[in-house]
Amino acid sequence: MRSTAQGWGRAMVLLGVGALTLGGICAEAQAAPRRIYAVIVAHNGSVDPGVAPLKYADDDGARYHELFSAIADEVHLHATLDTDTQLLFDGLAAKTEPPTHDAVARTFREVAEKMRQDEAAGSETVLFAVFTGHGAVDEDGVGYLSLHDSRWTRDDLQREVIGPQVADATHVIVDACNAYYLVRSRGGEARTGESLDDELWAFMEQKSETRRAKRVGFLLSTSGVAEVHEWSRYGAGVFSHQLRSGMLGAADVDGDMQVTYGELSAFLAAANARVTNPLARLRYFAQPPSGAEDVPLTDLRHVRRATLLEFGRGAAGQYYVEDGRGLRYADVHVAGDSPLHLVLLWDPLWRAPRYFVRTPTTEVTVGPDTGKGGLARVDDLTFEARAEASRGGVEEAFRSQLFAAPFGLAFYEGYQTRAREAARLAEALPTASDASLPLSVGLRLSWYASPPAFDLGGFQNNVDAAVEFWLTERLALGIFGDYGTSGHDAAMAGESSFRLHRVAVGVSAAWVQPLAAGFSLGVDGRTGHEWLLHDGQDATRADTLALRTQVALRLGYAVGGGVSVGLRGGAGLDVLTLDGRESLDVLPFGGAVIELRR
Secondary structure, three states: OHHHHHHHHHHHHHHHHHHOEOOEOOHHHHOOOEEEEEEEEEEOOOOOOOOOOOOOHHHHHHHHHHHHHOOOOEEEEEEOOOHHHHHHOOOOHHHEEOOOHHHHHHHHHHHHHHHHHHHHOOOEEEEEEEEEEOEEEOOOOOEEEEOOOOEEEHHHHHHHHHOOOOOOEEEEEEEOOOHHHHOOOOOOOOOOOOOOHHHHHHHHHHHOOHHHHOOEEEEEOOOOOOOOOEEOOOOEEHHHHHHHHHHHHHOOOOOOOEEEHHHHHHHHHHHHOOOOOOOOOOOOEEEOHHHOOOOEEEEHHHOOOEEEEEEOHHHOEEEEEEEOOOOEEEEEEEOOOOOEEEEEEOHHHOOOOOEEEEOOOEEEEEOOOOOEOOEEEHHHOOOEEOOOOOOOHHHHHHHHHOOOOOEOHHHHHHHHHHHHHHHHHHHHOOOOOOOOOOEEEEEEEEEEEOOOOOOOOEEEEEEEEEEEEEOOOOEEEEEEEEEEEEOOOEOOOOOOOEOEEEEEEEEEEEEEEEOHHHEEEEEEEEEEEEEEEEOOOOHHHOEEEEEEEEEEEEEEEEEEOOEEEEEEEEEEEEEEEEOOEEEEEEEEEEEEEEEEOO
16 A cells, blocks of 8 residues: 555656656646645744744744745735844845734734635645744643744734634644644643643643644643753754754655655754754644644645755755755755655746755755756756865754664654554553543452461462552552462461451552553562451450552553553562561562553
């Protein structure tokens, strides 16, 4: 099935390449009644006192404007461009609007009204809502973005973008610190942002019509409490640069000229896979509309006035592209197991119509007349030697490790497999939610080793139950109950036979680490009070002051529906007093475990 999809993808590439000329894609590809709108909000400053302004949020806004001007029918940019940005993006300042709260809200309302008219006329509509700038979290744990005069809050996003819009697909892109909390409140806790997808959709369905909410997708630069990076070499935010690289075609691994959420997520994962410096590591969040990874984000068949740069199987390696203004345009690391394409836009470069395609050691210049029919093949270009100095610290991590992992079919397939396994495992693993009350019930068969003087040994059948309260996705505290009885009649010296009973209750702690393919490995510890009873004639020999302590490993497998099965084994220690004598008894045990979680 995958090979069939790839075959169709290759056919689409050939059709697209044949139609891609200096005038854009042919009219047949644009025949579908679709209207695309983009609203971009970019601001370097912060409404919070003492916060240093960003350097490149306005540059990112300008680059997004250039990208969407080539694929959208209407583009709005709310930004205040600094002097350097105005020089680099000549004439763009006259097309901008102020990044104030009223102006931004008014633009979204005007666009919503136009989309209603498009819908009435039978057109399909797409909305891109892009925000770059400072982000923070208020005292209630709700994220917000800084505009020129006030905060843009989660309620603003819901009221002006998600709630009233009628687009068939809305893509919300946010490149800001704490971007995740623009769509999900932190609730005052230092949360990591992991595994909060369910809470995000709960918010979405609570605050808007489910029909509309499921048309909204999110691409956020941070998955929790985190800062974002700008890099002078990119002249942009790292996340925005990587995102634009993928949207311009570098993420289109199947070659169908459409970049989907699944492809873009895998591309971002590959770009950051080998960044080991935690200060430089990108932690993004991607949620496609309706949770469907195959939803297209950009359709490159609709690009106007561009050249398609093809990296064939013989062009494996790491590349970056700069435009004629000296701006970093895109990065890609080609695996070589499938062709990749990058769209080079010409409209912004009317004064300097050229691109520099570079490897770590070589480069080649590409102009509007390079290649044939709007297609330039990297395999056919002649590269020349170049030299470049490097630096240290975080910049060295960016320079040497960003895009260090090759991106191609093999990485994409592996990424999708890991994502499916993670989703399956997350279905059965607990989440860090106050409403989470997993119930763990285990059955085990144990061998009890005790001193010969007491003659309490032999097989012991046990059943235990534990209720665990998960504080995080890995750590739980709980309470347990344990009952065990000897599997045969034991006899003390000079007495009739009796059956031994042990009852224990106490507290527990557990830690679980997910593994591949739905498996998990955990360790738990338990301690509590134990009663040692027997049903013989002399019941006074029961111990009411026993102490039980256990340490165990458990291997689980998520079968779905909140049910896990597995094995649990370890050793327990009982402190007993019988006939005035104290004893330390060791209890090795092992057996099956069934865990039910809700």
